[in-house]
Amino acid sequence: MGLLRAIWHWFEVRLGLDKVTEALKHPVPPEAASYKTGWLYVFGNATMVVFLHQVVTGAILATTYIPSPANAYESLLFINNEVTLGWLLRGMHFYGASAMVVLISLHTARVFLTASYKFPRELNWLTGVALLVLTLAMAFTGQLLRWDQDGIWTVAVATQFAGRVPLIGAEFAQVILAGGSVSGSTLSRFFALHVLIMPLLIFAIIGVHVYLVLYHGISELPQSGQPVDPKTYRSRYQAYLERHGRPYWPDVTSKEIAVGTGVIAIIALLAFIFGPKGPGEPPDPTVLVADPQPDWFFRWYYALLAYQPRGIENFVMVYAPLIIGLVLILLPFVANRGERSPLRRPWAVGITVVTGIMLVVLTGAGLKAPWVPEFATEPLPPEVIGATSGPIYEGAQLFHSEGCQACHSVLGYGGSYGPDLTDVAQRFPPHEITLRIMNGIADMPPYRDTLTLDELNAILAFLHSIEAGPDDEARSTRD
Numbered sequence: 506m507g508l509l510r511a512i513w514h515w516f517e518v519r520l521g522l523d524k525v526t527e528a529l530k531h532p533v534p535p536e537a538a539s540y541k542t543g544w545l546y547v548f549g550n551a552t553m554v555v556f557l558h559q560v561v562t563g564a565i566l567a568t569t570y571i572p573s574p575a576n577a578y579e580s581l582l583f584i585n586n587e588v589t590l591g592w593l594l595r596g597m598h599f600y601g602a603s604a605m606v607v608l609i610s611l612h613t614a615r616v617f618l619t620a621s622y623k624f625p626r627e628l629n630w631l632t633g634v635a636l637l638v639l640t641l642a643m644a645f646t647g648q649l650l651r652w653d654q655d656g657i658w659t660v661a662v663a664t665q666f667a668g669r670v671p672l673i674g675a676e677f678a679q680v681i682l683a684g685g686s687v688s689g690s691t692l693s694r695f696f697a698l699h700v701l702i703m704p705l706l707i708f709a710i711i712g713v714h715v716y717l718v719l720y721h722g723i724s725e726l727p728q729s730g731q732p733v734d735p736k737t738y739r740s741r742y743q744a745y746l747e748r749h750g751r752p753y754w755p756d757v758t759s760k761e762i763a764v765g766t767g768v769i770a771i772i773a774l775l776a777f778i779f780g781p782k783g784p785g786e787p788p789d790p791t792v793l794v795a796d797p798q799p800d801w802f803f804r805w806y807y808a809l810l811a812y813q814p815r816g817i818e819n820f821v822m823v824y825a826p827l828i829i830g831l832v833l834i835l836l837p838f839v840a841n842r843g844e845r846s847p848l849r850r851p852w853a854v855g856i857t858v859v860t861g862i863m864l865v866v867l868t869g870a871g872l873k874a875p876w877v878p879e880f881a882t883e884p885l886p887p888e889v890i891g892a893t894s895g896p897i898y899e900g901a902q903l904f905h906s907e908g909c910q911a912c913h914s915v916l917g918y919g920g921s922y923g924p925d926l927t928d929v930a931q932r933f934p935p936h937e938i939t940l941r942i943m944n945g946i947a948d949m950p951p952y953r954d955t956l957t958l959d960e961l962n963a964i965l966a967f968l969h970s971i972e973a974g975p976d977d978e979a980r981s982t983r984d
């Protein structure tokens with residue numbers, strides 16, 4: 506004991522630790538320390554804890570990952586299957602990314618609802634917006650490093666948006682891709698951004714952000730009828746702290762440590778249960794993926810693109826993100842004084858609630874994605890076809906292999922991009938069906954050059970068999 510104390514003392518004198526412990530005990534508003542309202546204040550710290558978790562897991566991954574098109578995919582399989590606990594590490598990095606996106610969104614929503622961006626904390630907000638953008642950029646660049654079909658095509662699609670930006674679009678897309686298309690240069694560029702440039706920026710901006718939080722103090726919970734006036738705010742805040750302040754350490758830190766530990770435990774648990782994310786299909790530039798599946802935290806945007814009315818693509822892809830960015834930047838300038846209480850700011854509450862509901866609903870839709878062909882659909886099992894050879898069986902095979910089943914479902918098997926074809930033979934006479942298949946219709950491609958007459962007849966026989974086939978059989982076996 507005496508020795509430990511002596512060692513502590515040695516460091517304390519040389520590092521000035523007494524000053525640090527002193528500073529840790531600085532007074533904060535009692536709401537941040539209380540067990541009732543203190544939980545509102547934990548999201549920022551939790552985001553930072555997860556960021557550090559990402560740095561650690563990411564750094565270990567980078568010791569084995571090979572950022573080259575020839576090896577990236579294989580090296581991920583190697584980490585998944587060969588490296589001790591590599592699968593867990595990859596899972597934790599993925600669920601960590603998910604957690605960071607969720608937590609920084611919650612933190613932003615809380616700060617917005619309590620109007621903590623008002624005087625004198627405008628720069629807290631602006632550095633926070635930069636951190637939000639960088640977090641999303643990290644999530645986005647991470648997808649490409651997986652170097653599977655989904656990652657590559659998501660980036661390819663996203664650069665098409667960049668290409669729509671007026672005047673500088675082409676150059677912008679070129680800069681993102683490091684060339685004219687997704688290639689090894691793109692991978693190098695994304696790797697450098699993801700493991701070096703953006704993390705350094707995030708570290709630096711977190712430094713400023715945390716300094717500002719310390720300098721201005723944690724914002725008190727807003728009271729209706731106590732508007733912020735830049736002339737009096739500071740003295741009132743100081744007086745409040747002097748009268749009611751509680752020490753940051755340990756009153757706030759206890760909750761921060763509990764939540765930080767809890768979040769990391771949840772990330773590890775999810776990784777343990779669900780394992781690593783991908784890599785999915787290996788990249789194959791000859792396969793044009795019509796449905797790149799971005800990671801779940803971008804699915805809401807993917808749904809938005811799918812549901813947008815025709816003709817406003819430029820707005821959704823280019824101007825809406827720019828406008829949202831501009832609003833976030835201008836907010837603390839146009840509204841840096843006045844009421845902070847959400848009770849007196851119904852618009853702020855409305856915007857937050859509507860945005861939250863929209864994000865959840867769109868994410869749900871984006872995860873189901875009924876508007877894109879489902880390439881992973883299973884062929885119909887023989888007992889559903891009701892045959893193991895002959896034209897009906899052949900037709901069922903062609904229905905799957907020719908891609909019909911990616912868009913159409915039959916008896917519950919297949920995609921929902923086009924209409925369900927279970928009862929199509931009852932709805933249309935054979936020549937009508939033939940016409941639609943051969944000529945295509947609306948969003949369905951024509952098949953006249955792809956199918957032979959025999960193949961067409963087999964598909965028709967299959968479609969015709971469904972209304973009468975398995976159902977009848979099921980009935981006869983039941984009888």
Ligand code: HEC
Pocket residue numbers: 878904907908909910911912913922923924926929938941942946947948949950952964
């Ligand atoms: C890219 C997706 C896609 C593929 C692949 C596709 N279809 Fe379609 N199909 C559609 C869509 C969408 C419609 C509805 C078009 C409309 O009426 O607006 C449709 C309509 C049809 C119809 C008319 C059904 C009705 O209820 O109106 C038939 C029959 C049909 N498809 C058969 C096939 C067959 C057989 C194949 C394979 C050889 C096939 N389709 C491949 C998307 C697809």
